[in-house]
Amino acid sequence: MDLNERKLKILHTIIADFISTGEPVGSRTLSKKYELGISPATIRNEMSDLEEMGFLTHTHTSAGRMPSDKAYRLYVNNFMQKYELPNEEKKEISDKLTGNFVELDETIRHAASLLSEITNLTSFAITPKQDEDILSYIRLIPLDNNSVVLMIVAKSGRVMNNVLKLEVPYTEEKLNILSKALTYDYKGKTICEALEGDIIKNFNTDIIAMQFLAKDIMPNFVRTLERMLDVNLYMDGLTNIFALPEYNDIYKAKSFLEMLNNKDELTKILVNREHGVIITIGDENSADIVPDCSLITATYHVDGKLLGKIGVIGPTRMKYGEVTSVIEYMSENLNDMFKLIGGSKKDD
Amino acid sequence: MDLNERKLKILHTIIADFISTGEPVGSRTLSKKYELGISPATIRNEMSDLEEMGFLTHTHTSAGRMPSDKAYRLYVNNFMQKYELPNEEKKEISDKLTGNFVELDETIRHAASLLSEITNLTSFAITPKQDEDILSYIRLIPLDNNSVVLMIVAKSGRVMNNVLKLEVPYTEEKLNILSKALTYDYKGKTICEALEGDIIKNFNTDIIAMQFLAKDIMPNFVRTLERMLDVNLYMDGLTNIFALPEYNDIYKAKSFLEMLNNKDELTKILVNREHGVIITIGDENSADIVPDCSLITATYHVDGKLLGKIGVIGPTRMKYGEVTSVIEYMSENLNDMFKLIGGSKKDD
DNA sequence: TGTTAGCACTCTACCCAAGTGAGTGCTAAC
DNA sequence: GTTAGCACTCACTTGGGTAGAGTGCTAACA
Structure with missing residues (x-):
């Protein structure tokens, strides 16, 4: 036919x-x-x-x-028609996003909240996967008799701390030497590269007295690096579905919310999604997504490299054109904003 | 009668x-x-x-x-009968809580999750209010040409970072001097005390060349201190209410979830609640709490001083005895755990 | 040959009436 | 003071009837 x-x-x-x-x-x-x-x-x-x-x-x-x-x-x-956002809506998005920028995570959360407000759907956003982030600085800072702050700074501007309890006595000088050695070894490497091989074994200092200290610190270093790879998932507009007639069925509403409750699974799905603006409809989605739902996601970049995602989930019956345009516009805005952070302006 | x-x-x-x-x-x-x-x-x-x-x-x-x-x-x-938790349940709680402790926030989130699992209600927990937390260390660490990490460490072990873009040129040496001056001024003060008065005006350095740098940094210092006062709210078991017959009504379920969505209001309510194990029933609650709900909360301490809270919300028809015992036991466990952190063992 | 009007049929949603069952409140007897 | 008995109330269920929106088929039309 x-x-x-x-x-x-x-x-x-x-x-x-x-x-x-x-x-x-x-x-x-x-x-x-x-x-x-x-x-x-x-x-x-x-x-x-x-x-x-x-x-x-x-x-x-x-x-x-x-x-x-x-x-x-x-x-x-x-x-599907490309929907040109009215200027006032564009302005609202730009304004609210750039408004009171403090930290990447906060901005992302804010973006998700704004997105759900505009689309009346459930929105989510994940912070960038840091595997391509480059280490730029490692420092051990004495705190008191038996604890030390391990600080790892990445090129994107993300800083990670860990308060360590040390068994072995130390001096500020020793910590400085160790900090320099660590920075020397890992600066310029991506987190993934840094985690390759057996870090704990491979890290050696010539000075014997420091070997014990290093032994105490290195497992924590590895753990902190691993934690830097975690992505955070933010969601908003969970209760927006109650406004939709298809979710008047308590059982459907329950399934939907339970799906969103499983953040680990959802994060995995989002991380594994392709880049750019992606629309997946109903059965095209993974089995962990409730039936009759569509997902629309877009990618944003931090420092032109690291990839985060932002998007919505709602019934297959959604206004694909409008929603896609909003998400796209928002991801562009995020791109622009995050060009500026990371300690490196565009010429870097 | x-x-x-x-x-x-x-x-x-x-x-x-x-x-x-x-x-x-x-x-x-x-x-x-x-x-x-x-x-x-x-x-x-x-x-x-x-x-x-x-x-x-x-x-x-x-x-x-x-x-x-x-x-x-x-x-x-x-x-209400004090319900003695069976030993296996006690063991489960202790095990799961102490299991893989990494960070305070993570433990708190974990506790909330465990609590909702055991009680089949919606649980929440707020991280400690830090107003009594004592500053122990302030440091400015150069990152690259125009950015610097401001790190503030508190006695409880909480570390706060902020990446600052500086307009004024600086050297590592200057940053060190400033770090020492800041630490000297604020070490030993609580965050609240530090925020009293006009910090920006009051902070002076003798060296004229540094005044510009200080001017650039101080507003960020204040903002970061203020952010340290924020408490985080974690919730779990949002969808547990769907198992209760009283929430078969879609409208009631919606109101309940919308109430929980308003995290700011909820945080305020929890922060302002009295200490110890507190049970508030139905109308005894603030007007922002949906009708026919009861809240049970308990306090936990970090370092014997800072106060966080953990609790549940559910229909007034709840098993007060059992739930209270679980929450109480859990808060005791958290107390024990957090005695050990904060860079200061019990004798400090 | 494609298009359309007409008609029988289907299925849901809604309304109404009657019956059922759990419960109350009152009264009189114990 | 306690209890049995009884009339009454009200929500809930069941079944029949009807309206309305829609389909599928057929025959007539352009």
Whole structure:
């Protein structure tokens, strides 16, 4: 069967109507509501064909039709119109994002919150995966008799601390020497590179007295580096789904929220997603995502390199055009902002 | 009217039954289910009295009775039995809490998660309010041409960093002098004390060349100190309410989750709560808490001084005895754990 | 041959009425 | 003071009836 012009037009209209109302679309309503120039009977015939082709579904005989995942995919690929954000909305986004920037994490959380507010969907954002982040500074700073702060600074500007209890006595001088040795060894390496091989074994100092100290510190160093690789997941607008009729079913609402509760799984899904603006619809998603949901994500860069992601999750019936544009615009804004941090301006 | 022995016994039985079933309790059921030695008619008379006294309520004439907030208060104050946790549960809590301790925040989050798992309620925990935390160390560390890490270490072991962009040129030596001057001025003060007065104006260096640098840095210093006063709120078990029949109503579930979404308000409520194990029932709570909910919180200490809180929120119909015991035991465990951190063992 | 009007049929949603069951409140007897 | 008995109340369930939106098929039309 051929997906001719008229079928496409009908399908497009059905999808658009269903996205805005959430109600199954019938042939009569369609012909009355839109100027298609054909009668309900003809629409019915075409609908029947479209159903056979897998673009429409049916809950029961006498109900209207709803778009399938396949239909949404067609819609996104072929019909979706790039939606130009109104200037005031653009301004609002820029303003609210740049407003009171303090720390990367805070900005990301803020962005997620803003995104859910604008789209009325559930938003999330993950902080950049730091595996490509370059170590620039390692320092051990005495705190009191038996504890020391291990500070690791990366080129992106992220600083990681760890308060260590040491068994072995130390002096400030010794710590300085060790700091310099560590910095010398690891400066310029990415965190991943630094973690390659057996760090603890490979790190040697010539001075015997310091070997014990190093032995005490190195496992903590490794652990802290590993923790730098963690990404944080922020979410907002969890309760937005209650405004959607499809989530009036308490069981569905519960499943949705429980899915979002599993942050580890969700983080994994987001990290593994491809770069750029990505839309995945219904069954295209991993099995851990509740049915009839779509995800839209975009990538942002820190320092032109590290990749974080920001996006939304909602019912397959979502305003793909608008939402995608907002997310895209937001990720561009984040890119611009994060060009400036990391201790290195653009010429670095 | 007198709240005599028999009335108390009946009330107690009604409360216990309602807590476990969630269904309004009728006189006939009560007399059949429990060995009270009196007939349904007598129970009815007593129930009627108890209702008049404000301990029971009624949704409609032919429904059974439910305890009022006042009844729960009586129950908690007079009937609630200290529930001795079984040893295996105690062991589970201790094990899971001490397991892989890395950072205070992580432990707190973990505790909240464990608490919701055990109680099947929504749990939360706030990190300690740091206003009594004592500054022990301030340091400015050069990062590259135009940025510097400001590091503030407190006695509790909390370390705060901030990457600063400086307008004014600097040398490592100058930063060291400034670090020492700052440490000299603020070491031993609590964060609150440090923030008193106009820090920026009051901080002076003799060396003129450094005044510009100080001017550049001090506002950031203040901001970072202020951020150290923030408390973090962690929650878990948000979806646990879906297992409770009273939250089958989508509107109630929504209100509950929206309340929890307002983290700022919730944090304020928790911070302002009294110390020790506190139970607040229904209307005793602030207006920002959804109706028919009870909160149980306990305090934990870090370094014997800083106060954090951990607790649960759930329907007024909750197992007060068991839940209170679990929270109490957990807070004791946290106390024990946090005695050891902070760079100062108990004799400090 | 494609399009359309007409019609029978289907299924959900809603309303209404009757019946059921758990519970109350009152009264009179013990 | 306690209890049995009884009338009454109210939510909940069940079943029938109806309206409304929709489909699928067929026959007529352009």
